[in-house]
Amino acid sequence: MKNLLFLISILVCLGFTQSAYACFPPDTSVWIEVSYDSTMFGSCEEAREIEIRLTNFRVMNEMPNKICACGLENLAVNYSQINYLAFVDSGTNNPYNGIVNFDATTASSNAWNSATGGSDWSGFVADVVNNGLDVNSPVEFVIRAEALPGTVIEIDTSCTAGSNGGTTTLSDVIENTSFGTDAWDPILEDLDQSHQGIRDFGSSSATINYTRQTPAYFTTLDDDILNNLPVDTNTANADFFYTAQGKEVDFYDDSNPNALQYLIWDFGDGSQPIKAYGMVNHVYADYDEYEVCLYNINNGDTAAQACKTIDLIDTTIGIASIVAPTKVHAFPNPANDILTVKFIGDQSAISQVQLVTLIGQKVEVDYNPNSSMMNVTNVNAGMYFIRATYEGESIHSDMIIINH
Numbered sequence: 001m002k003n004l005l006f007l008i009s010i011l012v013c014l015g016f017t018q019s020a021y022a023c024f025p026p027d028t029s030v031w032i033e034v035s036y037d038s039t040m041f042g043s044c045e046e047a048r049e050i051e052i053r054l055t056n057f058r059v060m061n062e063m064p065n066k067i068c069a070c071g072l073e074n075l076a077v078n079y080s081q082i083n084y085l086a087f088v089d090s091g092t093n094n095p096y097n098g099i100v101n102f103d104a105t106t107a108s109s110n111a112w113n114s115a116t117g118g119s120d121w122s123g124f125v126a127d128v129v130n131n132g133l134d135v136n137s138p139v140e141f142v143i144r145a146e147a148l149p150g151t152v153i154e155i156d157t158s159c160t161a162g163s164n165g166g167t168t169t170l171s172d173v174i175e176n177t178s179f180g181t182d183a184w185d186p187i188l189e190d191l192d193q194s195h196q197g198i199r200d201f202g203s204s205s206a207t208i209n210y211t212r213q214t215p216a217y218f219t220t221l222d223d224d225i226l227n228n229l230p231v232d233t234n235t236a237n238a239d240f241f242y243t244a245q246g247k248e249v250d251f252y253d254d255s256n257p258n259a260l261q262y263l264i265w266d267f268g269d270g271s272q273p274i275k276a277y278g279m280v281n282h283v284y285a286d287y288d289e290y291e292v293c294l295y296n297i298n299n300g301d302t303a304a305q306a307c308k309t310i311d312l313i314d315t316t317i318g319i320a321s322i323v324a325p326t327k328v329h330a331f332p333n334p335a336n337d338i339l340t341v342k343f344i345g346d347q348s349a350i351s352q353v354q355l356v357t358l359i360g361q362k363v364e365v366d367y368n369p370n371s372s373m374m375n376v377t378n379v380n381a382g383m384y385f386i387r388a389t390y391e392g393e394s395i396h397s398d399m400i401i402i403n404h
Contacts, residue, residue, distance in 0.1 A: 023059060023181065031207045034052055037050075046152055047147070047155055050079060051142060051221060054141040054179070059134070064131070066127075066128045067128070069108055070179065071109070072180075075122065075145065079151075082122060089140075096139050098130055100229060100232070102126040107190075108124055108191075111189075116180070129231075142225065153169065155169065174201050176201075177202075238294050240253055244310070247285070247286070248282075249283075251265065252279050255306075262275050262277070266292065288312060289310070289312075328353075328388050335376055338373055339355075340374075355376065358385070
């Protein structure tokens with residue numbers, strides 16, 4: 001078995017441009033509810049435990065295993081222990097089943113600082129899981145933090161100048177906090193930036209309500225969220241197929257798209273492994289037998305792998321056999337606008353390439369057999385198949401998800 005940690009380490013400087021995905025509408029107006037647990041510091045009331053809850057929040061339609069990013073600017077300067085960030089069903093403490101809670105990452109923090117020109121951003125990323133994100137789901141976003149001992153954050157502004165007072169009030173902290181949302185590119189380890197939204201909590205349009213809570217409130221909040229975090233039910237796998245033309249081989253990912261973050265291809269000829277989605281092309285130096293491995297990476301670990309031996313034969317010294325296609329392959333899956341349709345083997349007898357519904361109804365689309373491209377831009381989101389005719393017999397692809 002190949003040493004995957006080695007493969008990942010040599011891929012750090014490699015990049016792959018992925019089509020844009022957005023997780024959150026960047027311009028949705030939100031209301032800010034701040035709950036705090038106060039203790040006395042001398043004669044002044046100090047806010048140690050806080051919950052910032054963004055209501056009227058919305059998500060966008062996203063399929064499983066996209067990665068969402070968010071960032072907080074300035075909050076960690078005072079509330080240096082950010083315990084967790086999580087989506088909950090609106091009006092409850094029940095974690096939203098479509099996304100896990102957010103993990104703090106150095107790469108995300110650096111990305112937010114780089115994108116904004118700031119220096120005090122704390123960045124977080126989270127996987128979309130299970131059935132994905134649904135724009136019609138009413139959700140709220142919970143930010144849970146606490147001030148470490150020695151940090152004085154007062155409630156009453158009159159205390160900040162007193163002998164027992166600190167220099168910062170809770171309202172100062174909240175109103176100087178910015179909250180950013182975006183999608184995350186796991187290949188480039190950077191923000192997508194195509195749907196980036198940054199909300200300044202202290203803007204004139206922001207509505208902020210403050211409520212004093214008991215310690216029991218925060219205990220219940222933490223128990224409700226942390227003990228019921230979503231579990232991803234999608235099963236990761238790795239699979240691929242290929243077509244060869246001499247020493248040039250096209251490899252096609254056929255893994256479960258709902259259970260991967262990115263893929264690593266090792267072509268078995270000593271060349272450097274690469275990160276890539278969909279189809280990749282590789283040219284070998286010699287006709288030979290090679291073991292090709294595809295690794296499905298999720299959260300930095302190998303979720304699944306597939307290795308196949310390919311035997312490249314110089315067909316110019318003999319007559320190449322014609323292999324009838326047994327399956328239609330279409331990618332990317334899920335698709336947004338363009339599908340590439342491929343067949344293994346002899347394509348001369350292929351006809352009537354169609355997009356059909358789950359019950360076999362034909363859907364009108366533009367298909368170019370010369371480029372193998374099918375335009376699904378105007379097709380309703382849902383589940384479909386590619387159906388084709390080979391020598392009078394119907395062959396079908398696996399199920400295809402179209403998601404605009």
